Amino acid sequence: MQLATRFFPSGMARSRVLLVAFLLFIPTLMVATPGDILEHGDAELGKQLYWRGATAAGEPTKGVTGAGIVLSGSQISCVSCHRPSGFGSSEGGQYVPPITGPILFAPRELNRNRIFYKMFKEAQPSQFSARLREPRMRPAYTAATLARAIRDGVDSVDRTFDPEMPRCDLSDSDMANLIAYLKTLSATHDPGVEKDTIHLATVVTDNTDPNQRDAVLNTISTFVEWMNTRVAGNRSRPNFSPNYHSDFQNSFQRWQMHVWNLHGSPDTWTEQIQAQYKRQPVFAVVSGLIQGPWTPIARFCDAQHVPCIFPNTELPKTTDSDYGYSLYFSRGLELEAEVLARFLVGKIPGNGSIIQIHYDDSYGLTPADAFSHAAKSQMPHARLQSVQVANAEELRHAIRQSTENGKTPDALILWPGQDLDEAVADLRSLRVEVKIVSLPAGALDRIPPDSRSTLPKNLLLTYPYDLPTAYSPRVFRVRQWMNSRKLAITYPRLQFQTYYALTLLQFGLDEILDDYFRDYLIEAMEHEAESHLDNGTHPTLALGPGQRFASKGAYVVKIAPTSRGGFRAISDWIVP
Amino acid sequence: MGGRKGNSMKNYLVIAMLLAVNSFATASSPADVSTRNYTAAKARYTPPDVVLTDRHGKKVQLANILAQPRPVLLQFIFTSCTTICPVLSATFSQAQNDIANVGKNYEMVSISIDPEYDTPERLDVYARRYHPTANWVFLTGKRDDIFRVLKAFDALYQSDNKMYHRPYTFLHARSGAPWVRLEGYLSVNELLSEYRGALEAAGATRK
Numbered sequence: 001m002q003l004a005t006r007f008f009p010s011g012m013a014r015s016r017v018l019l020v021a022f023l024l025f026i027p028t029l030m031v032a033t034p035g036d037i038l039e040h041g042d043a044e045l046g047k048q049l050y051w052r053g054a055t056a057a058g059e060p061t062k063g064v065t066g067a068g069i070v071l072s073g074s075q076i077s078c079v080s081c082h083r084p085s086g087f088g089s090s091e092g093g094q095y096v097p098p099i100t101g102p103i104l105f106a107p108r109e110l111n112r113n114r115i116f117y118k119m120f121k122e123a124q125p126s127q128f129s130a131r132l133r134e135p136r137m138r139p140a141y142t143a144a145t146l147a148r149a150i151r152d153g154v155d156s157v158d159r160t161f162d163p164e165m166p167r168c169d170l171s172d173s174d175m176a177n178l179i180a181y182l183k184t185l186s187a188t189h190d191p192g193v194e195k196d197t198i199h200l201a202t203v204v205t206d207n208t209d210p211n212q213r214d215a216v217l218n219t220i221s222t223f224v225e226w227m228n229t230r231v232a233g234n235r236s237r238p239n240f241s242p243n244y245h246s247d248f249q250n251s252f253q254r255w256q257m258h259v260w261n262l263h264g265s266p267d268t269w270t271e272q273i274q275a276q277y278k279r280q281p282v283f284a285v286v287s288g289l290i291q292g293p294w295t296p297i298a299r300f301c302d303a304q305h306v307p308c309i310f311p312n313t314e315l316p317k318t319t320d321s322d323y324g325y326s327l328y329f330s331r332g333l334e335l336e337a338e339v340l341a342r343f344l345v346g347k348i349p350g351n352g353s354i355i356q357i358h359y360d361d362s363y364g365l366t367p368a369d370a371f372s373h374a375a376k377s378q379m380p381h382a383r384l385q386s387v388q389v390a391n392a393e394e395l396r397h398a399i400r401q402s403t404e405n406g407k408t409p410d411a412l413i414l415w416p417g418q419d420l421d422e423a424v425a426d427l428r429s430l431r432v433e434v435k436i437v438s439l440p441a442g443a444l445d446r447i448p449p450d451s452r453s454t455l456p457k458n459l460l461l462t463y464p465y466d467l468p469t470a471y472s473p474r475v476f477r478v479r480q481w482m483n484s485r486k487l488a489i490t491y492p493r494l495q496f497q498t499y500y501a502l503t504l505l506q507f508g509l510d511e512i513l514d515d516y517f518r519d520y521l522i523e524a525m526e527h528e529a530e531s532h533l534d535n536g537t538h539p540t541l542a543l544g545p546g547q548r549f550a551s552k553g554a555y556v557v558k559i560a561p562t563s564r565g566g567f568r569a570i571s572d573w574i575v576p
Numbered sequence: 577m578g579g580r581k582g583n584s585m586k587n588y589l590v591i592a593m594l595l596a597v598n599s600f601a602t603a604s605s606p607a608d609v610s611t612r613n614y615t616a617a618k619a620r621y622t623p624p625d626v627v628l629t630d631r632h633g634k635k636v637q638l639a640n641i642l643a644q645p646r647p648v649l650l651q652f653i654f655t656s657c658t659t660i661c662p663v664l665s666a667t668f669s670q671a672q673n674d675i676a677n678v679g680k681n682y683e684m685v686s687i688s689i690d691p692e693y694d695t696p697e698r699l700d701v702y703a704r705r706y707h708p709t710a711n712w713v714f715l716t717g718k719r720d721d722i723f724r725v726l727k728a729f730d731a732l733y734q735s736d737n738k739m740y741h742r743p744y745t746f747l748h749a750r751s752g753a754p755w756v757r758l759e760g761y762l763s764v765n766e767l768l769s770e771y772r773g774a775l776e777a778a779g780a781t782r783k
Contacts, residue, residue: 068763532736553692
């Protein structure tokens with residue numbers, strides 16, 4: 001007011017100025033309607049909101065459930081319930097509907113296929129079934145109605161949401177960001193799928209045992225052949241519809257399996273696999289057999305967002321693995337080392353001495369580091385000496401030295417890399433007089449049951465698998481399946497693990513139907529992994545949202561020639 | 577079109593009626609039954625005498641927590657749970673002060689049903705999100721022991737799949753008193769009124 005008086009003393013001039021200002025302002029009003037503000041968000045900032053519940057300013061979002069419970073930040077992040085794919089979830093009798101861009105911004109269509117799995121294959125309470133069967137028809141959301149839905153909990157026809165959906169307090173610009181992200185969420189199919197074919201790959205390295213590699217690859221090719229016969233059958237009879245088969249014609253895809261052979265140093269694997277992927281993008285990578293660290297391959301999986309499903313590896317990528325794109329049986333050698341440390345607590349004196357001899361490759365360094373770390377926290381007064389060796393000769397020398405000069409450690413831990421045979425031979429010939437000598441589980445495969453009696457009595461092994469005495473009803477079916485297809489079972493565990501990975505993929509694809517989004521596939525597998533598909537390799541295989549290691553513990557076993565399998569557990573299932 | 581709409585409306589009414597009947601049938605005391613989103617029932621449970629581990633790695637005898645002459649509120653959760661656990665835990669979190677105002681001597685217990693993944697460290701990270709007071713313990717343990725606790729509270733889930741676990745809250749006034757079994761998402765006021773109701777029924781209300 002003062003400013004206006006100073007420059008435009010007369011009242012008339014002032015009113016003219018106001019008029020001009022108003023006229024100038026009209027176009028601005030026309031451009032910046034509230035709806036428009038909501039149309040121009042930043043999808044990246046919206047992703048941050050979706051995933052972490054953090055506003056553009058980095059503040060935690062706040063929201064209130066229909067029951068008045070206040071939630072904020074990560075408690076309220078959209079990804080929690082609607083999942084990375086946006087396809088929603090079902091948990092605890094709660095149906096969380098999909099919120100992908102194409103679904104939100106189109107009128108609701110009655111698509112039973114999308115909820116078929118939830119309707120008929122899940123074990124949910126009756127309220128859940130009732131909720132699924134409510135059509136809740138609505139027109140497409142606009143930015144304005146979607147903003148209202150997120151803020152006030154009412155859909156585009158004023159229907160109130162379930163009380164569990166938080167009503168979120170978001171500024172216009174944060175809302176715009178979120179809407180921009182939702183528009184992109186699962187909007188276009190992921191690569192690797194053609195009209196009738198889904199491309200898949202498996203990874204093997206050329207340094208693996210050829211017999212083991214054949215066992216894995218034969219299992220895969222037998223499975224793919226079986227799958228494709230089924231698919232061909234389903235496709236050839238589109239009007240034959242037992243179990244509503246004809247409804248799903250669009251999702252019967254032929255599997256095309258590519259075998260990606262990697263060679264040379266692990267440092268070059270990421271590059272090699274990227275090149276293979278560039279030649280033929282695949283929807284997912286399944287199983288495989290790797291000698292060396294999985295990390296270079298995990299890098300590819302994470303970078304390209306390709307699910308890499310249960311590879312046969314002892315060296316998974318264990319850092320930043322949650323919500324990553326590799327799913328594993330267990331943490332492998334790192335897990336074995338931690339289990340061993342946990343086992344030794346109380347078995348050796350608190351200030352006892354431990355010598356661990358390890359190779360200088362990833363098979364030696366990974367467990368040795370994990371053991372040192374675990375021992376430090378669990379046996380802080382123990383004296384741990386680590387000896388690094390580079391070859392079988394040095395290994396033998398180090399084992400001999402460990403008990404020389406009258407000093408005998410309380411435990412001798414061996415991580416002999418791939419030279420497990422040498423380590424076993426050394427223990428036989430050197431007759432190490434130490435209370436506890438340990439080897440990783442891999443050594444068991446190198447000790448034929450009939451020669452186990454010649455091993456030192458003090459030898460222990462960590463064993464992250466199920467015991468030979470355990471019973472898994474599913475093994476019967478899997479063996480029958482393999483036998484009836486004349487698939488020789490030469491490496492049962494490897495082959496059963498491979499079969500598990502393939503089955504999980506099969507069920508995952510069954511659930512996502514023709515919504516070819518990789519995040520959605522992973523979510524389906526997280527859910528399915530717990531449904532007793534285990535075929536006796538591990539006591540339990542179960543994942544959860546974001547979890548990437550299906551088995552979490554190990555036994556400590558001792559050679560026992562008269563026991564089933566030639567060894568027996570001397571500990572409970574230890575989860576470090 | 578019109579007929580179809582009519583049908584879906586009819587379906588709606590039937591479903592709504594069934595839901596209403598369901599909640600009436602299972603309801604017991606407080607809150608306005610017609611508007612609430614949960615069911616309540618009374619039951620007697622005999623929790624097993626198992627040793628669990630709290631979020632600081634300390635061994636805890638479950639019986640020592642439950643078999644005390646003080647009120648206990650108990651939920652089953654898991655840290656990677658996405659849909660129902662954050663809401664369950666947030667309810668405890670926001671009810672803490674009000675529960676303490678009823679009486680300082682009480683215990684809140686959140687037990688992980690995914691114990692092999694939920695190490696004490698993970699449980700601690702999860703717990704901190706909810707700013708628990710000293711009266712709220714978070715427990716994990718051996719898979720078989722957790723199974724026994726779930727079984728004792730009749731809270732086992734379908735298909736042995738934790739994704740099918742249900743939003744239960746259990747509470748009782750003291751050792752020996754019946755448990756109130758609540759299923760659903762309660763507001764803080766609803767939880768408080770159930771809590772007060774249980775204390776009154778057991779003659780344990782303080783002035």
